[in-house]
Amino acid sequence: MARRPLAPRLLRLDRRVIFILVALATAIPLLFPVNLPISVSPRVRAAFDTVDKQPAGGYVLMSLDYEPDIAAELQPMSISMLRHCFRKGLKPVILTLYPAAPGLIERALNEAADAEGKKRNEDYVFLGYKSGSQSVILGLGESIRTMFPTDFWGTPLDSIPMMRGHNSYADFPLVINMAGSRIADYYIQIAATRYRRPLVLGATAVMTTDYYPYLSSGQILGLIGGMKGAAEYEVLNNLVGNGRRGMDAQSVVHVLIVILVIVGNLALLLTGGLRRRGGGA
Amino acid sequence: MRNGPLLVTFFTGALLVAFFFIPHHSAQKMQSVMLDWANVVYAFALILGSITLWTVHQRKVTSRAPGWAFSVVTLSALAFMTGAGVLQGVEEGTLVNRFYNIANYHLVSTMFALLAFFIASAAFRAFRARNVEATLLLVTAIVMMIGRVSIGEYIWQGFPALTEWLLDVPNLAAKRAIAIGIGLGAVSTALKIILGIDRSYLGRS
Amino acid sequence: MTPELDTRLFEPGRLNLLIGLVLFLIFLFVNIARAKRGASMFIRPIAGLAAIEEALGRATEMGRPVLYLPGLGDMSEVGTLAAITILSRVARRTAELGCDLEVPGYDPVATTMLESAAREAYVQAGRGDSFRPGTVHYVSAQQFAYVAAVTGYMLRERPAANIFMGSFYAESLFLAETGNVTGAIQIAGTDQVTQLPFFVCACDYALLGEELYAASAYLGQEPIQLATIAAQDWAKAAAAIIVVVGVIATALGHPEVGRLRQTQ
Numbered sequence: 001m002a003r004r005p006l007a008p009r010l011l012r013l014d015r016r017v018i019f020i021l022v023a024l025a026t027a028i029p030l031l032f033p034v035n036l037p038i039s040v041s042p043r044v045r046a047a048f049d050t051v052d053k054q055p056a057g058g059y060v061l062m063s064l065d066y067e068p069d070i071a072a073e074l075q076p077m078s079i080s081m082l083r084h085c086f087r088k089g090l091k092p093v094i095l096t097l098y099p100a101a102p103g104l105i106e107r108a109l110n111e112a113a114d115a116e117g118k119k120r121n122e123d124y125v126f127l128g129y130k131s132g133s134q135s136v137i138l139g140l141g142e143s144i145r146t147m148f149p150t151d152f153w154g155t156p157l158d159s160i161p162m163m164r165g166h167n168s169y170a171d172f173p174l175v176i177n178m179a180g181s182r183i184a185d186y187y188i189q190i191a192a193t194r195y196r197r198p199l200v201l202g203a204t205a206v207m208t209t210d211y212y213p214y215l216s217s218g219q220i221l222g223l224i225g226g227m228k229g230a231a232e233y234e235v236l237n238n239l240v241g242n243g244r245r246g247m248d249a250q251s252v253v254h255v256l257i258v259i260l261v262i263v264g265n266l267a268l269l270l271t272g273g274l275r276r277r278g279g280g281a
Numbered sequence: 282m283r284n285g286p287l288l289v290t291f292f293t294g295a296l297l298v299a300f301f302f303i304p305h306h307s308a309q310k311m312q313s314v315m316l317d318w319a320n321v322v323y324a325f326a327l328i329l330g331s332i333t334l335w336t337v338h339q340r341k342v343t344s345r346a347p348g349w350a351f352s353v354v355t356l357s358a359l360a361f362m363t364g365a366g367v368l369q370g371v372e373e374g375t376l377v378n379r380f381y382n383i384a385n386y387h388l389v390s391t392m393f394a395l396l397a398f399f400i401a402s403a404a405f406r407a408f409r410a411r412n413v414e415a416t417l418l419l420v421t422a423i424v425m426m427i428g429r430v431s432i433g434e435y436i437w438q439g440f441p442a443l444t445e446w447l448l449d450v451p452n453l454a455a456k457r458a459i460a461i462g463i464g465l466g467a468v469s470t471a472l473k474i475i476l477g478i479d480r481s482y483l484g485r486s
Numbered sequence: 487m488t489p490e491l492d493t494r495l496f497e498p499g500r501l502n503l504l505i506g507l508v509l510f511l512i513f514l515f516v517n518i519a520r521a522k523r524g525a526s527m528f529i530r531p532i533a534g535l536a537a538i539e540e541a542l543g544r545a546t547e548m549g550r551p552v553l554y555l556p557g558l559g560d561m562s563e564v565g566t567l568a569a570i571t572i573l574s575r576v577a578r579r580t581a582e583l584g585c586d587l588e589v590p591g592y593d594p595v596a597t598t599m600l601e602s603a604a605r606e607a608y609v610q611a612g613r614g615d616s617f618r619p620g621t622v623h624y625v626s627a628q629q630f631a632y633v634a635a636v637t638g639y640m641l642r643e644r645p646a647a648n649i650f651m652g653s654f655y656a657e658s659l660f661l662a663e664t665g666n667v668t669g670a671i672q673i674a675g676t677d678q679v680t681q682l683p684f685f686v687c688a689c690d691y692a693l694l695g696e697e698l699y700a701a702s703a704y705l706g707q708e709p710i711q712l713a714t715i716a717a718q719d720w721a722k723a724a725a726a727i728i729v730v731v732g733v734i735a736t737a738l739g740h741p742e743v744g745r746l747r748q749t750q
Contacts, residue, residue, distance in 0.1 A: 469717060479571055
């Protein structure tokens with residue numbers, strides 16, 4: 001029996017073979033890191049510079065709005081952003097609008113604070129979660145204490161020295177939002193446009209391009225996009241976190257997909273050629 | 282009476298549009314209250330949704346429809362998490378919180394991670410040079426995939442800059458155009474609802 | 487100025503938006519008047535919407551259900567409103583053809599609206615008694631829990647047609663690829679620009695952006711509905727003219743003309 005040509009078989013490649021290849025392409029670089037170089041894009045550089053030029057002792061309002069599904073992209077950038085703030089002597093006040101986020105944020109805070117030797121309620125405050133999204137973002141312009149009477153652990157804000165004199169957007173020279181949803185749009189509309197707060201955004205890779213117009217119009221001052229953006233921010237801070245570790249795997253998987261696409265197109269070309277010559281299985 | 286919902290829709294919609302242009306503190310306060318009402322309505326609708334979920338799966342169990350055992354799991358989980366949440370709350374250390382961290386957290390991450398496999402199989406199937414547009418899509422996708430990762434720079438120094446140009450110029454131009462169209466379409470659809478031209482959301486033509 | 491002290495009755499920085507809104511309303515009322523006078527309203531063929539009829543016919547012939555996903559938005563999203571209006575058209579046709587319809591809901595409020603729209607559509611088609619309770623049902627308001635349920639349904643029941651209309655997010659490729667595995671004909675429309683590429687690659691037909699909002703008018707071909715599409719097109723033309731004027735003015739050294747478009 002004559003063997004079937006390779007090209008038609010490649011065109012009908014079982015997707016499980018593709019899945020196995022992707023699994024290997026992801027796992028091997030994570031187990032055996034290559035540490036490929038990472039160049040920093042102007043958008044991430046702009047985000048870094050915006051934070052970097054804040055004077056020591058300045059306050060930053062950070063809204064970290066993500067859940068486990070997109071934590072792989074946003075958690076590394078949150079951690080490196082927190083560490084950057086701590087290194088600059090800034091005082092971040094952190095909140096979240098996602099119910100499943102507090103656990104993730106606590107982990108990020110613990111990691112960043114332990115690494116930089118910072119203490120809760122002296123060097124940073126975590127307000128916790130509040131439902132309402134848009135109404136909360138609006139309410140922060142009037143009174144933080146109305147939205148968050150206590151911090152995440154139940155301490156009244158009035159008894160936290162770090163929070164004295166800081167009760168609305170007007171008291172924060174910089175707002176940072178890490179989100180993978182339209183929460184970022186609300187911060188642009190309300191914090192950046194209505195209250196004219198300088199705003200830096202972190203977003204998932206898929207959503208990053210949605211915010212390019214705001215960057216070019218100056219409504220946001222910096223944009224960190226996806227795991228690559230997180231890796232770039234880690235490079236700028238001389239850190240090695242999950243952003244940089246993940247880039248090796250991402251590189252290999254991208255190359256694999258390109259190879260698969262090229263193979264598929266070659267198979268298509270050859271299949272078309274075989275039909276024209278009247279050959280075949 | 283039949284026009285009651287239409288009038289409520291009209292006045293609510295018109296008010297919220299007006300509040301966008303009125304910065305007076307009373308107007309902003311009212312807007313904030315109305316947004317809070319929306320959350321309250323959502324909470325009640327969640328109860329209704331849970332009842333529907335219960336009814337659908339209970340029907341499957343009682344009629345022993347194919348896969349009814351999974352419906353038993355669904356009903357048990359719904360009852361357990363609702364009961365535990367009501368009795369203990371959802372704060373750190375409660376059963377609901379612990380189950381959320383043990384199960385939901387990892388299940389959600391896993392599901393999201395599966396997208397990487399689907400992207401690979403979709404790209405293999407879809408990126409075929411069948412015509413001019415498909416070829417353009419294919420070439421652009423390859424340039425983007427290589428240029429956006431570290432390995433792109435190794436292959437060719439110009440990849441990152443080319444990728445940035447693709448994102449900043451043609452991509453942004455197309456996105457802005459689509460966004461303008463979507464924005465105007467959204468305004469049109471919203472006005473149709475507010476003015477009562479489209480009433481299908483009420484179950485009427 | 488903090489809002490507590492703000493006693494202004496109008497934000498002057500938004501005057502341009504107010505003018506735009508009034509202009510849009512004028513376009514709307516003019517076109518509705520034209521429609522009532524019997525003016526013909528042409529709408530270009532949209533392949534994805536024309537394919538809905540083909541998809542429903544295919545499902546009827548094969549004796550397999552039609553799966554309609556209204557997206558993961560809530561009632562504040564215009565995409566969800568569009569999904570509800572399209573469902574009423576699709577449900578009417580499935581009632582007339584006698585094929586099964588399955589509509590898993592994500593948002594509880596939207597699910598009640600969807601059920602009401604679907605039930606009414608069956609009544610209008612004269613098949614009120616064949617509307618199956620549970621046709622429209624709430625699944626979960628958690629993104630991937632919803633996806634797991636829907637993809638499970640796809641793999642078990644193998645619907646002949648999958649219609650995705652509404653606001654979709656990261657799960658779009660998941661749904662489309664799983665539907666592809668089952669061999670269903672797939673038609674998708676979303677207003678989420680970031681998800682359009684995934685639907686374009688993985689579905690047979692894709693409605694891009696505003697085509698989703700035009701779908702209801704397109705499917706019903708009612709003059710008043712078509713008039714709103716015409717108004718939209720007039721507004722788009724006006725926006726294009728403003729953009730071009732702004733670009734030319736800026737190039738000629740008058741950037742203040744372009745800045746008139748900025749808002750606060």
